[in-house]
Amino acid sequence: xxxxxxxQATAILAPLDALLPxxxxxxxxxxxxxxxxxxxxxxxxxxxxRLRDAGFEVTTGIGGTGVVGLMRNGDGPTVMLRADxxxxxxxxxxxxPYASTVTATxxxxxxxxxxxxxxxxxxxxxxxxxxxxxxxxxxxxxxxxMAVFQPGEETAEGARAMIDDxxxxxxxxxxxxxxxxVMVGPAGAVAxxxxxxxxxxxxxxxxxFGRGAHGSMPQASVDPVVMAASAVMRLQTIVSREIxxxxxxxxxxxxxxxxxxxxxxxxxAVILLNIRTFDEAVRERVLQSITRIVNxxxxxSGAPRPPEVxxxxxxxxxxxxxxxxxxxxxxxxxxxxxERVRHVGPTSASEDFGSFGGEWGVxxxxxxxxxxxxxxxxxAKAEGRLNQIPTNHNPRFAPVLHPTLRTxxxxxxxxxxxxxxxxx
Numbered sequence: 001x002x003x004x005x006x007x008q009a010t011a012i013l014a015p016l017d018a019l020l021p022x023x024x025x026x027x028x029x030x031x032x033x034x035x036x037x038x039x040x041x042x043x044x045x046x047x048x049x050r051l052r053d054a055g056f057e058v059t060t061g062i063g064g065t066g067v068v069g070l071m072r073n074g075d076g077p078t079v080m081l082r083a084d085x086x087x088x089x090x091x092x093x094x095x096x097p098y099a100s101t102v103t104a105t106x107x108x109x110x111x112x113x114x115x116x117x118x119x120x121x122x123x124x125x126x127x128x129x130x131x132x133x134x135x136x137x138x139x140x141x142x143x144x145x146m147a148v149f150q151p152g153e154e155t156a157e158g159a160r161a162m163i164d165d166x167x168x169x170x171x172x173x174x175x176x177x178x179x180x181x182v183m184v185g186p187a188g189a190v191a192x193x194x195x196x197x198x199x200x201x202x203x204x205x206x207x208x209f210g211r212g213a214h215g216s217m218p219q220a221s222v223d224p225v226v227m228a229a230s231a232v233m234r235l236q237t238i239v240s241r242e243i244x245x246x247x248x249x250x251x252x253x254x255x256x257x258x259x260x261x262x263x264x265x266x267x268x269a270v271i272l273l274n275i276r277t278f279d280e281a282v283r284e285r286v287l288q289s290i291t292r293i294v295n296x297x298x299x300x301s302g303a304p305r306p307p308e309v310x311x312x313x314x315x316x317x318x319x320x321x322x323x324x325x326x327x328x329x330x331x332x333x334x335x336x337x338x339e340r341v342r343h344v345g346p347t348s349a350s351e352d353f354g355s356f357g358g359e360w361g362v363x364x365x366x367x368x369x370x371x372x373x374x375x376x377x378x379x380a381k382a383e384g385r386l387n388q389i390p391t392n393h394n395p396r397f398a399p400v401l402h403p404t405l406r407t408x409x410x411x412x413x414x415x416x417x418x419x420x421x422x423x424x
Contacts, residue, residue: 009335009417012137013410016129023129023405026050028098030121034087034114036104037152038161040065043085043124047149050128054135056147059170063161067149068171071134076143077419080174081412082353083120083127084153090115093395118392119182119371122399124149126180126408133413141420146174148356156201156313159352168360176324177357177364178415180408183349184389185370186377187404190332190411191344192367194325199248199276200283201315201350206231206271206294207308210301215263222302225258228269231297232256235273238289249286250276250348276348278317318354321363328365331418335410344368349392365415369408371399 044065051058056069091113092099106112152158210224243249258269277283294307332341357364390396
């Protein structure tokens with residue numbers, strides 16, 4: 001089936017050259033008009049219009065701003081293709097002529113710059129392009145395509161919101177769920193694996209309580225700044241001293257907030273903490289360690305009350321089904337040259353994509369598409385400077401347009417055709 005589905009994918013992709021200028025214009029427009037998580041109204045409207053123009057049955061407003069398009073094209077498998085839509089509260093520093101100058105009100109009520117610093121504008125463009133190509137080539141495939149434009153990936157809200165809003169009841173159960181993400185890597189290359197591909201993630205707000213006093217009278221205080229500083233240092237020992245060397249864990253303190261003035265000892269301090277894990281038992285051990293450490297530091301400081309540990313968000317582990325991942329890889333190898341299809345280890349980045357396949361009980365596959373200029377990437381690799389290439393969530397993150405645009409449409413079509421090929 002692989003070779004035949006590969007030739008069918010090639011036929012479907014034949015008009016892509018002519019479509020690329022339109023997709024480039026769409027991408028630049030989306031990049032210049034980013035929207036924060038769960039507020040993707042303009043982006044969702046554009047996605048819905050694109051699907052309608054391509055002949056899809058479109059449902060909007062799922063889980064807030066989620067969009068689902070169905071194209072039924074005879075008997076055959078149902079393939080779900082997913083793209084996330086939201087941007088980040090980051091001020092863009094790419095210098096691009098289409099760079100974002102947008103600001104928006106964040107969840108805290110504060111006006112913040114907004115940027116597509118994770119490539120979701122590229123993801124929307126890829127799926128819009130694939131949808132258009134499938135609509136133009138209905139004689140080359142059979143089955144149902146379910147195009148899902150998801151809100152709120154960056155806050156781990158979107159997949160959950162769509163599921164809670166009846167996604168599983170209102171639409172046909174897919175045979176496979178497929179998704180992809182632009183990442184640092186040579187543009188034109190694709191990378192994936194069987195098994196875990198992105199980590200589970202948990203974020204917490206930890207509030208440590210003290211007793212405020214004048215900065216000149218520390219003896220009258222229980223200093224939450226010192227308490228928090230000690231806790232931060234001790235939290236770093238979870239990975240180095242409590243977790244085995246063969247078990248991958250990341251513990252990151254992203255913020256430590258306390259006080260307003262140099263000579264005032266505040267009443268409390270706040271730690272914002274994020275962990276990444278690949279195993280549920282390891283995750284539970286890390287969570288227990290966090291609770292033990294912050295409580296012990298508070299007790300050692302004579303805190304007037306125990307800390308509060310408030311969960312903020314949680315991302316599931318994304319695990320690629322072994323058989324489905326093999327099928328996708330075979331499709332990629334049939335379409336691309338072999339050197340463009342690469343194996344990648346698990347990454348500590350996280351995604352809520354896994355909720356769809358995991359909770360629907362169907363196989364899913366997630367892979368990465370390189371977005372870095374190939375010459376830039378190879379030069380940085382040769383000089384040992386790969387860590388200096390701006391990553392996702394960096395103010396300077398900007399995928400090179402070509403061949404990234406083309407490659408992401410090709411991967412989406414080729415992967416879908418591993419199921420939608422007319423030979424079953």
